[in-house]
Amino acid sequence: MNIVVIGAGNVATHLAEALKNAGENIVQVFSRTELSAKTLADKLRTAYTTDISNIERNSDVYIYALKDDALAEIIEQMPTKNGIHLHTAGSVPMSIFAQKKTHFGVLYPLQTFTKSKKVDFANIPLFIEASDDKTEKTLHDLAQKISKKVYCANSTERGRLHLAAVFACNFVNHLFAIADELLGDVPFSELLPLITETVAKAQTMPPKDAQTGPAHRGDTATMEKHLQLLASNKAWQTIYRNISDDIMRCNDEGEKQ
Amino acid sequence: MNIVVIGAGNVATHLAEALKNAGENIVQVFSRTELSAKTLADKLRTAYTTDISNIERNSDVYIYALKDDALAEIIEQMPTKNGIHLHTAGSVPMSIFAQKKTHFGVLYPLQTFTKSKKVDFANIPLFIEASDDKTEKTLHDLAQKISKKVYCANSTERGRLHLAAVFACNFVNHLFAIADELLGDVPFSELLPLITETVAKAQTMPPKDAQTGPAHRGDTATMEKHLQLLASNKAWQTIYRNISDDIMRCNDEGEKQ
Numbered sequence: 001m002n003i004v005v006i007g008a009g010n011v012a013t014h015l016a017e018a019l020k021n022a023g024e025n026i027v028q029v030f031s032r033t034e035l036s037a038k039t040l041a042d043k044l045r046t047a048y049t050t051d052i053s054n055i056e057r058n059s060d061v062y063i064y065a066l067k068d069d070a071l072a073e074i075i076e077q078m079p080t081k082n083g084i085h086l087h088t089a090g091s092v093p094m095s096i097f098a099q100k101k102t103h104f105g106v107l108y109p110l111q112t113f114t115k116s117k118k119v120d121f122a123n124i125p126l127f128i129e130a131s132d133d134k135t136e137k138t139l140h141d142l143a144q145k146i147s148k149k150v151y152c153a154n155s156t157e158r159g160r161l162h163l164a165a166v167f168a169c170n171f172v173n174h175l176f177a178i179a180d181e182l183l184g185d186v187p188f189s190e191l192l193p194l195i196t197e198t199v200a201k202a203q204t205m206p207p208k209d210a211q212t213g214p215a216h217r218g219d220t221a222t223m224e225k226h227l228q229l230l231a232s233n234k235a236w237q238t239i240y241r242n243i244s245d246d247i248m249r250c251n252d253e254g255e256k257q
Numbered sequence: 258m259n260i261v262v263i264g265a266g267n268v269a270t271h272l273a274e275a276l277k278n279a280g281e282n283i284v285q286v287f288s289r290t291e292l293s294a295k296t297l298a299d300k301l302r303t304a305y306t307t308d309i310s311n312i313e314r315n316s317d318v319y320i321y322a323l324k325d326d327a328l329a330e331i332i333e334q335m336p337t338k339n340g341i342h343l344h345t346a347g348s349v350p351m352s353i354f355a356q357k358k359t360h361f362g363v364l365y366p367l368q369t370f371t372k373s374k375k376v377d378f379a380n381i382p383l384f385i386e387a388s389d390d391k392t393e394k395t396l397h398d399l400a401q402k403i404s405k406k407v408y409c410a411n412s413t414e415r416g417r418l419h420l421a422a423v424f425a426c427n428f429v430n431h432l433f434a435i436a437d438e439l440l441g442d443v444p445f446s447e448l449l450p451l452i453t454e455t456v457a458k459a460q461t462m463p464p465k466d467a468q469t470g471p472a473h474r475g476d477t478a479t480m481e482k483h484l485q486l487l488a489s490n491k492a493w494q495t496i497y498r499n500i501s502d503d504i505m506r507c508n509d510e511g512e513k514q
């Protein structure tokens with residue numbers, strides 16, 4: 001299939017490369033930033049444009065991999081209704097296309113992307129949604145070419161998936177950043193065995209059954225010491241208190257059952 | 258060396274097994290709970306007692322792997338000053354032994370333990386502290402028999418390490434538990450590629466440089482949607498808001514630099 005990629009950020013880059021490797025034909029890249037557009041187009045050995053009016057009008061698929069707040073404007077300006085129009089955002093409903101396009105949908109990869117770091121697309125869960133059965137079939141076939149894990153999810157379900165991903169990925173990474181700073185001169189790598197074990201446990205048992213630590217034990221003396229250590233950073237003290245309180249609340253609920 | 262293990266919980270079990278496998282002689286296990294004492298003693302093919310007055314008086318090392326709030330009482334009741342007395346707690350200062358024993362110290366493994374799950378002790382960072390140089394030498398040699406990573410840390414440094422571990426392990430696991438609940442019918446395993454990638458990034462770059470997500474992008478529209486999805490759970494809404502605010506604060510500081 002002929003595919004136009006709109007956007008040249010992390011998601012656009014990884015998704016376009018996976019599609020090309022699966023034998024799809026990326027006919028054009030659009031980005032308003034020439035360097036980004038050219039960099040991605042060069043990687044894909046294809047054409048690019050920074051002028052939305054120059055977008056190829058007769059492509060089979062248009063993939064909008066853009067920041068959420070840019071989506072509506074670019075969809076509005078897109079000079080064609082032909083083909084299938086897809087966005088890749090977790091928290092934007094499919095209905096954003098409804099007034100503007102005929103066939104449309106969503107292809108949401110549940111993964112975090114960094115341009116410089118290769119990812120194995122085959123194991124990334126892809127959640128799809130489509131405007132009609134024929135589009136869903138096409139989208140499903142396309143998604144299966146790049147991933148073994150393709151699921152249907154409507155916009156409400158996808159919003160919850162994205163929210164869960166924010167907790168399990170974005171927020172987890174920020175807790176790593178806080179831990180890194182708390183370690184001072186000790187390198188963050190010394191925490192990796194602990195982190196690896198935490199994730200290994202999550203692979204073998206429900207996370208709520210794997211909980212350990214002062215809050216889980218109800219060890220108020222240690223929690224008090226920790227809150228004192230955090231006295232100079234009220235934001236971290238608040239995060240410590242809120243998460244500990246929530247762990248203790250889960251314990252209480254577990255005991256009641 | 259002859260070692261008495263005081264306690265029969267997760268840390269006691271894993272540490273005693275590692276020491277035995279390294280050729281040390283576990284002469285006795287003490288726990289007030291007979292089933293726990295017997296279970297661990299059977300594993301180690303050694304003796305046990307539930308009566309603290311029956312503790313072996315002439316062992317080389319006594320390892321107290323107990324809940325923090327039980328430590329002071331058990332140290333008080335311990336019927337011998339002979340040998341080296343060690344605890345394994347991150348947030349208890351070494352000075353808890355000072356009035357009661359002659360040679361003492363701390364052996365703190367930076368890891369989370371579950372009884373049923375084997376861990377590779379060789380890669381667990383062990384942080385040690387001792388009352389005197391001779392004890393430190395003995396403790397260092399003992400620690401090196403079970404781990405390749407032995408470091409000295411005083412009680413203040415160890416307290417910070419423990420606090421960092423609470424953020425990077427206990428709190429991270431609780432965020433996994435929240436994500437699991439948010440996923441509803443979608444199995445938690447669908448988040449594992451995302452989690453694995455998050456940890457893989459932390460192995461190759463400082464976590465603050467790896468941050469992604471709505472708060473990092475300053476995407477207030479998505480954050481508003483997420484806060485609405487969390488409206489029925491005020492505790493999670495507060496955690497979402499606090500961590501997002503802190504991510505945005507880090508962005509601001511990064512930009513100022």
